[in-house]
Amino acid sequence: MNIQSINAGVNVYSSKEKTELNKRYQEENEKSNVAKNKSDSFTISPEAQKLIPIMSNIKNGVYNSTEVMKKVAEKLNSELPKI
Numbered sequence: 001m002n003i004q005s006i007n008a009g010v011n012v013y014s015s016k017e018k019t020e021l022n023k024r025y026q027e028e029n030e031k032s033n034v035a036k037n038k039s040d041s042f043t044i045s046p047e048a049q050k051l052i053p054i055m056s057n058i059k060n061g062v063y064n065s066t067e068v069m070k071k072v073a074e075k076l077n078s079e080l081p082k083i
Helices: 015-037 046-060 066-079
Strands: none
Touching: none
């Protein structure tokens, strides 16, 4: 007579083992939930925040005029040390 098991590979645990497995499962699940709730963030320094309007003006083409370029060149010429 040949008897074949329907539940081959199924583990039968005692009640104590079941509670330990449930506790471990819950702890792992809580750890994964904590990891999911964390998010990366960054802050911009005050010096960089001062540059934000300048960057937006560059993107908008405010500094593309010849008058602005002349003023910038004059300011650089006066402020940079002469060689």
